[in-house]
Amino acid sequence: MKRVLVTGACGNIGANVIDLLVQRGYAVRGIDLDTPKNRQTAARWKADMEMRFGNICNDALIAETVRGTDHVIHLAAVVPPATDVDQALGYAVNVVVTRSIIASCEGQSRPPRLTFTSTAAIWGRNDEVEGPRRAEEEISPSDNYTRQKAECEAMIRASSLDAVIFRIAMTPPVALAALSPFVFDMHPDMRVEFTHPEDQALGLVNSLVVTEQVVGRTLLLGGGARNRYRYREWLNMVLDAVGMPPAPRSAFGDALFLTDWVDSEESQAILNYQRHDLHSYLDEVSAELGPARHLVRRIGPALSPVVLAYSRHQATVEGKPARLPDAYRAMTTIRRGLRAAKNYL
Numbered sequence: 001m002k003r004v005l006v007t008g009a010c011g012n013i014g015a016n017v018i019d020l021l022v023q024r025g026y027a028v029r030g031i032d033l034d035t036p037k038n039r040q041t042a043a044r045w046k047a048d049m050e051m052r053f054g055n056i057c058n059d060a061l062i063a064e065t066v067r068g069t070d071h072v073i074h075l076a077a078v079v080p081p082a083t084d085v086d087q088a089l090g091y092a093v094n095v096v097v098t099r100s101i102i103a104s105c106e107g108q109s110r111p112p113r114l115t116f117t118s119t120a121a122i123w124g125r126n127d128e129v130e131g132p133r134r135a136e137e138e139i140s141p142s143d144n145y146t147r148q149k150a151e152c153e154a155m156i157r158a159s160s161l162d163a164v165i166f167r168i169a170m171t172p173p174v175a176l177a178a179l180s181p182f183v184f185d186m187h188p189d190m191r192v193e194f195t196h197p198e199d200q201a202l203g204l205v206n207s208l209v210v211t212e213q214v215v216g217r218t219l220l221l222g223g224g225a226r227n228r229y230r231y232r233e234w235l236n237m238v239l240d241a242v243g244m245p246p247a248p249r250s251a252f253g254d255a256l257f258l259t260d261w262v263d264s265e266e267s268q269a270i271l272n273y274q275r276h277d278l279h280s281y282l283d284e285v286s287a288e289l290g291p292a293r294h295l296v297r298r299i300g301p302a303l304s305p306v307v308l309a310y311s312r313h314q315a316t317v318e319g320k321p322a323r324l325p326d327a328y329r330a331m332t333t334i335r336r337g338l339r340a341a342k343n344y345l
Contacts, residue, residue: 004026006075012173013204014075030049031053031056031061074116087144090144090148094145098156120168121260132262135219146257166220173197179307186252188231192231195222214270243289245300247307248314
């Protein structure tokens with residue numbers, strides 16, 4: 001029985017990876033922060049896997065969890081905007097921890113194979129690009145997060161490990177997410193390729209049983225040509241799915257580098273993981289509201305000022321100061337009300 005360690009085990013992709021590994025009979029060990037949310041997620045696995053809660057920045061914990069494994073799937077990461085808000089934490093989790101994992105793997109008598117998830121943002125701006133990105137294209141890291149991922153990729157290639165690097169396309173959770181100012185900082189024409197978290201997990205888990213096709217390579221995981229959109233188009237489809245009004249073009253910023261389309265034909269041919277499209281995902285997100293979605297559709301237009309209050313760009317166009325704290329309080333109240341309505345209805 002193969003023994004697999006998953007870092008970031010309770011995260012958006014990690015939890016789906018654990019589900020598949022358990023279903024397929026692997027001996028699974030997971031590691032993640034000790035939070036109430038992570039405890040709740042891990043409860044569904046019960047005795048089917050070994051869960052370790054703790055700070056992944058602890059070298060001793062890394063060494064302990066790596067010991068005796070055949071595969072390490074390293075998913076744990078700090079992502080934007082947190083990598084800009086706390087740059088020291090972002091570097092510690094994204095780079096220093098990866099270095100520790102590499103060292104722990106190399107220190108084993110039989111080093112495990114390492115699977116590392118990088119990002120489709122690593123090529124930088126995409127306003128002058130026509131086709132989907134290819135793995136061999138020159139990268140141009142443009143922010144803290146992508147520079148950190150690029151450093152990790154280089155460390156892995158320089159290591160003695162059997163390893164595979166996956167650059168993954170945009171993978172939102174199937175959940176009612178909170179709005180934040182960061183949502184509106186992206187350029188409305190930024191290229192986004194939706195990928196369902198279950199599909200990402202399937203690709204990662206399927207890669208464990210192939211060697212010659214993946215080891216030593218950088219592959220791209222995405223949703224395929226049918227899931228390619230421009231950012232404003234994608235976001236407004238998500239807003240519509242939960243009954244919210246569309247965002248005007250003036251609400252968006254100018255960041256063109258936070259994700260991209262990827263050429264996933266080769267990874268799909270090897271791993272056969274693409275199952276979902278954006279429309280089925282939106283149905284799932286809408287279903288999260290339950291009967292309350294009908295209520296939201298009735299009151300949605302009245303919520304437009306609250307939604308747009310999150311955008312400093314829209315505030316500038318209107319000549320008004322951004323009222324982000326007020327918007328946050330309002331949206332928090334609305335989300336609580338929707339949860340209550342969902343449970344009541």
